[in-house]
Amino acid sequence: xxxSGGSARPVDLLLQAFRQGKPGAFDAIVRAHQDRVYAFCxxxxxxxxEALDIAxxxxxxxxxxxxxxxxxxxxxxxxxxxxxxxxxxRIRQRSSLAAREIVLPDATERDEPPFQPxxxxxxxxxxxxxxxxxxxxxxxxxxxxxPDSRWLLLLSDVEGFTYEEVAAxxxxxxxxxxxxxxxARMALRKILAPVV
Amino acid sequence: MDCERVRNLLSEFLxxxxxxxxxxxxxxxxxxxxxxxxxxxxxxxxxxxxRGLSPGKAPAELLDGVRRRIARxxxxxxxxxxxxxxxAHIKIPLEAAAAVLLFLxxxxxxxxxxxxxxxxxxAARMDAAPPxxxxxxxxxxxxxxxxxxxxxxxxxxxxxxxxxxxxAAKEAVSGGRPAAQPSLPVVPAQRVxxxxxxxxxxxxxxxxxxxxxxxxxxxIEVAAEDRPGLxxxxxxxxxxxxxxxxGEPAKPGIASESAADIVLVHLPAxxxxxxxxxxxxxxxxxxxxxPGGSDPSPDPSPEAVAYAVRIRVR
Numbered sequence: 001x002x003x004s005g006g007s008a009r010p011v012d013l014l015l016q017a018f019r020q021g022k023p024g025a026f027d028a029i030v031r032a033h034q035d036r037v038y039a040f041c042x043x044x045x046x047x048x049x050e051a052l053d054i055a056x057x058x059x060x061x062x063x064x065x066x067x068x069x070x071x072x073x074x075x076x077x078x079x080x081x082x083x084x085x086x087x088x089x090r091i092r093q094r095s096s097l098a099a100r101e102i103v104l105p106d107a108t109e110r111d112e113p114p115f116q117p118x119x120x121x122x123x124x125x126x127x128x129x130x131x132x133x134x135x136x137x138x139x140x141x142x143x144x145x146x147p148d149s150r151w152l153l154l155l156s157d158v159e160g161f162t163y164e165e166v167a168a169x170x171x172x173x174x175x176x177x178x179x180x181x182x183x184a185r186m187a188l189r190k191i192l193a194p195v196v
Numbered sequence: 197m198d199c200e201r202v203r204n205l206l207s208e209f210l211x212x213x214x215x216x217x218x219x220x221x222x223x224x225x226x227x228x229x230x231x232x233x234x235x236x237x238x239x240x241x242x243x244x245x246x247r248g249l250s251p252g253k254a255p256a257e258l259l260d261g262v263r264r265r266i267a268r269x270x271x272x273x274x275x276x277x278x279x280x281x282x283x284a285h286i287k288i289p290l291e292a293a294a295a296v297l298l299f300l301x302x303x304x305x306x307x308x309x310x311x312x313x314x315x316x317x318x319a320a321r322m323d324a325a326p327p328x329x330x331x332x333x334x335x336x337x338x339x340x341x342x343x344x345x346x347x348x349x350x351x352x353x354x355x356x357x358x359x360x361x362x363x364a365a366k367e368a369v370s371g372g373r374p375a376a377q378p379s380l381p382v383v384p385a386q387r388v389x390x391x392x393x394x395x396x397x398x399x400x401x402x403x404x405x406x407x408x409x410x411x412x413x414x415x416i417e418v419a420a421e422d423r424p425g426l427x428x429x430x431x432x433x434x435x436x437x438x439x440x441x442x443g444e445p446a447k448p449g450i451a452s453e454s455a456a457d458i459v460l461v462h463l464p465a466x467x468x469x470x471x472x473x474x475x476x477x478x479x480x481x482x483x484x485x486x487p488g489g490s491d492p493s494p495d496p497s498p499e500a501v502a503y504a505v506r507i508r509v510r
Contacts, residue, residue, distance in 0.1 A: 038254035
């Protein structure tokens with residue numbers, strides 16, 4: 001897995017083009033990273049409108065600060081770190097945090113078809129996540145994890161960053177990252193137990 | 197190795213990062229313990245689900261929104277005045293209010309520019325400084341002023357003691373300050389309320405009774421023994437020829453330069469000569485005290501002539 005979160009070479013070229021003031025360079029940077037940044041925000045916030053707003057803030061912040069970006073980490077790492085901080089701030093600002101995260105919406109209440117476990121031929125793990133319904137269930141389950149552990153889980157297990165990279169981004173020891181991640185995984189496994 | 201210990205190591209066991217010794221111990225436990233084995237399989241599936249999550253597609257409006265925000269940030273800040281005047285819902289009422297204000301200002305200034313009422317020259321005004329007199333006369337007046345114990349405050353204030361009751365009322369209203377508009381024509385009040393604030397001035401019944409500035413002055417010189425009651429005689433003379441007296445006759449015996457030495461009359465325009473003849477019967481009219489033929493201060497109306505008769509004791 002690409003721990004830097006993307007192919008470094010084209011991003012570096014885009015960064016160089018942006019610094020040279022080439023027109024359209026920043027648009028290209030946004031296009032290259034918007035899917036990951038937006039998905040991360042959506043999973044952190046469990047709200048697509050807020051995710052869109054925060055993702056735009058992330059790129060606006062990047063636009064302001066790319067001049068001072070020292071490339072100690074990859075651009076995607078830097079962007080996701082900004083996204084994580086912004087999402088955590090937004091979550092802390094929410095007054096109805098507990099109500100929104102504890103209640104797992106019932107699929108029947110939303111006129112959605114109830115979740116059906118995949119058929120045996122579709123039960124291979126690499127296909128389960130591709131199942132749209134399963135992805136929705138998983139994202140809802142992620143929303144019930146403590147935000148301070150959730151973003152570690154997303155960075156490590158979804159985005160593929162190493163423990164060391166996550167520890168550097170979070171500013172905590174690697175051991176703490178490992179123990180928090182394990183607790184978060186076990187909690188998620190418990191939530192998903194009825195369907196997994 | 198117990199269940200709790202094994203479950204705490206499951207993440208590292210699944211990632212393959214567990215040291216060999218612990219890995220063997222966990223394997224041995226999992227072969228024996230069905231619940232721990234189920235836990236391991238469930239955790240493995242959860243990790244696979246997480247790692248299989250696709251990023252999905254960001255909505256198209258994300259890039260548009262970023263462009264808009266950047267454009268907004270790079271645009272020069274709109275000046276305050278522009279923000280204030282640009283929206284039509286602010287601009288139109290403001291312009292309407294400005295037009296009304298402008299109209300009121302122009303209308304008001306035009307109203308102020310209407311012809312001013314007649315203002316007599318300083319020499320003819322009641323509140324003007326009296327003409328310089330000889331040292332003897334002045335000394336006599338000062339001596340009589342000293343006897344006048346009933347009005348010390350007026351003297352201290354530098355006011356003429358008799359007539360300027362209206363001034364006193366004015367000062368009471370304006371907080372005791374002297375009148376700041378000496379150029380306005382002075383019309384003596386006919387009656388002053390005892391409350392000291394309201395000046396009652398009944399409306400004149402005819403043109404002749406209307407208070408007018410006293411633009412002409414005549415001096416009558418009498419012997420000291422003829423002085424008492426002279427004001428009444430002058431008033432009677434004015435009334436005989438159809439004139440009128442302005443205010444109550446002053447009390448005799450006040451020799452200072454004040455309204456007591458001046459009788460203010462309104463005369464019909466054609467009776468001036470007759471009035472002067474009548475005055476000459478009462479005393480001497482010195483040449484310098486007669487009204488000149490070319491009086492620079494015209495009368496305010498063609499029907500009425502205002503005269504201030506100054507009494508001088510020989």
